[in-house]
Amino acid sequence: MSLKFTFRNKRISGILTVLPKREIPFEDEMAHYNFPPAKSLKLKLAMGYNKHRIVEAGTNVSDLCVYGINYLLDEGLLEKDDISALVLVTQSPEHFLPPTSNIIQGKLGLHTDVLCMDINQGCAGFIIGLLQAYMLLEQESIKKVLLLNADVLSQKISKRDRNSNPLAGDAATVTVVERSLEATVIQSVLNMDGKRAYVLQIPAGGFKLPSGPETAEMKEDENGNFRSLDNLVMKGDEVFNFAQKEVPPMIEDLLEISGKKAGDIDFYFFHQPNKFMLHKLADKIGVPREKMPANIVENFGNASGATIPVAVSFNLGADALASTYEVCFAGFGVGLTWAAIQQELGKLKFNQIIYY
């Protein structure tokens, strides 16, 4: 049982990934973990940890997004007058208010008839943002929606937390969404379960528990990780079991609605928590592991809602400018939220990675 959406005559016309220039190898941080080095190295292999991209202190979501959008404008890949909406999905907003999307609009000097919207979503943020973009495009007045998936959550992760720090990454992606002249059909399924909302959280820093000296105090958990209430905390086992239980039937549901078999899909671009989890999902769904790329954590880290477009940019690159693929996007995590989209992807105007 899922909430279902169908869209027609819409498409993704380009994906740009913006990654920080700063790259940190796994080995450089092993000494922070309360773990023998030999075991850390085994874990590195099993989970696909290798290196990750982290912003310099002071770099925020709007910096990455503005840099990416200006690149597209400067390269003639996007016209300013075509932008009707900025949909920013982030969990690292610059302020409680104003919305970060408004800040981005201001920095870019866009016209006042541009809709700016922040959405607080994480691992499923690309799916939620894409749904919002497709819904906006039902309106005649909307020409192109810029879906921005951007997070710099590394700042909220304890360097001494081996559950979360090795897989953390920062990134921004700009996905241009518009109408298609072709008769495309896009299917989507969505589920949310707020009863399990605290499986992934940052306990302090909001109105309920403001940050202060007490919330900044580092404490050791039962596994030897050190973190404070200001840091992201993840119940890794529960997240893993949630994904294994909920995602395969959701994909089965989606494929049935789409009238496709698992083998008809060229690529399964899923959220990128770690290699182990993705391999288990591919095996369970019954698709070859090479059809479900699992190489984003090892190369760049997990940048929450940005991981799916990062995976598209990294794995398809310029091939997606000439070819068209049947793809399945799926995001699962924070919320808890699990959602997926089946659609065509290809003949993109751009699909590349740049560095900030």
Next chain:
Amino acid sequence: MRQSIIEILTELRPEFDFQQDVDFIEAGMLDSFDVVMLVTALDEKFGISIDGMDVLPENFSSIEQIENLLTKNGVK
């Protein structure tokens, strides 16, 4: 099968004796990351893919539990 399991466990955590009759999880001999590495090693050794739904600590609490899991996944 039993000998292979013990070899894999011993390579993973050489400081423990996995032939003793204790609950490996409760005794702190295996944590959740060990379970991930153990599953990866068992998958490779026996040419299987243990179902993600079975990657639960209780299925790795003893040699017998691990044997049952492997049997369920088609290992003879």
